[in-house]
């Protein structure tokens with residue numbers, strides 16, 4: 067059976083070029099960058115070269131990049147670390163209703179510690195309004211943390227304007243750029259970004275490596291204390307092979323970005339056109355202001371977990387925001403924030419494309435999905451409307 | 456690699472007894488308070504030669520997950536031809552045992568099938584003007600309570 071991967075937003079395979087770059091750093095150049103001897107210095111060189119590659123990519127200075135173990139760690143560090151470092155200044159933090167769980171849960175945790183959290187709403191396309199942000203910033207606001215591009219619907223926020231609003235009021239601005247980093251151009255200076263989280267495994271690098279950009283001069287309390295690696299902000303022996311792989315992934319992404327963007331954009335357009343032909347199908351998120359690779363739909367009267375399992379039986383890997391598929395049995399908070407009803411979020415399907423997505427795969431999905439939707443509708447008690455009696 | 460057991464996937468791939476029954480002897484409509492899913496179960500009941508009430512036909516429709524579909528499909532194959540009495544004896548545990556590994560988080564989906572069957576039989580008894588055993592009454596009251604909660608929690612103004 068054909069196997070088609072349409073879940074690149076969840077994670078991506080490591081590019082063979084990345085593996086090749088990493089290999090020497092496992093047993094040949096295995097040193098600890100903190101060591102004074104040649105082994106250590108060899109590893110240190112690779113570490114700092116990698117840091118430069120990533121810093122250059124977003125217009126940052128080398129010292130402004132620290133490596134972490136995951137984007138979850140980066141985001142936790144920002145929220146908790148900044149809250150801790152600024153607790154005398156204020157206790158108000160702004161996020162949005164469509165953040166990734168690692169931001170949402172960190173904010174919730176801070177709420178329990180006595181911080182006040184504002185969660186900005188989005189419009190029906192998932193867009194934030196910079197004016198809402200301006201109005202929400204208070205005297206004691208210490209941080210604004212907003213996702214750059216949504217992992218579920220792909221909508222891209224007007225980060226530059228949001229950042230400008232923060233600048234104007236003198237509040238620090240962090241963006242979770244896990245889905246956008248390596249996909250669309252980012253310049254931390256032009257976009258008024260003070261802190262930024264990004265991850266390796268979404269861009270064909272290895273898992274277990276991520277980074278955090280912290281603008282010079284910003285104080286942050288570390289989550290991990292120890293040997294003082296990463297300028298004391300993230301103690302832990304450096305994951306040199308992983309970091310080298312991350313940098314190589316960035317190098318490739320930068321080199322191919324324009325071309326790859328256009329290719330994915332075209333594939334997505336084809337996909338959207340094809341799937342919206344199915345009766346009772348809808349696109350979630352913004353039709354234009356979106357990442358070229360993330361597409362989210364919902365289909366009337368069917369349940370998404372069943373839909374994903376049916377696709378899996380056809381060899382197609384996708385994901386859903388249905389309550390039935392989540393560990394909490396709650397529907398996707400992102401889809402609910404768009405104003406979808408519970409039963410509408412139930413029928414959602416995310417198709418995320420990537421480097422190895424081909425037109426033939428899109429054609430295959432367009433061919434098999436209508437039948438699957440029809441079969442599931444046969445099982446559904448709802449045929450023409452959601453009437454509950 | 457599959458998330459679910461062979462038995463679950465077997466029923467999910469080819470669910471048995473899907474659809475509606477026109478003029479059913481009994482109809483059970485229940486919801487799932489956990490995830491907001493809906494299950495409709497139809498029964499055709501007739502007397503056999505020994506004058507016992509037997510489930511002649513059964514059909515279901517669900518707005519639910521893989522496990523909900525598999526469970527109910529399995530249940531329908533189990534109750535067909537059974538007397539009402541025996542059908543009422545089937546428990547969630549019986550279904551789970553037959554399906555093999557049901558993830559803990561999906562246990563509530565097995566309940567959906569059993570609840571719908573109870574409600575369909577309750578509906579039949581009510582229509583026939585029959586006395587309702589305390590056990591079934593209890594099951595019915597539970598289902599009603601869940602339904603009220605669901606309407607409040609999930610559907611808001613969508614109630615018909």
Ligand code: FES
Nearest residue numbers: 390490519520564
């Ligand atoms: S019916 Fe929703 S989780 Fe099974």
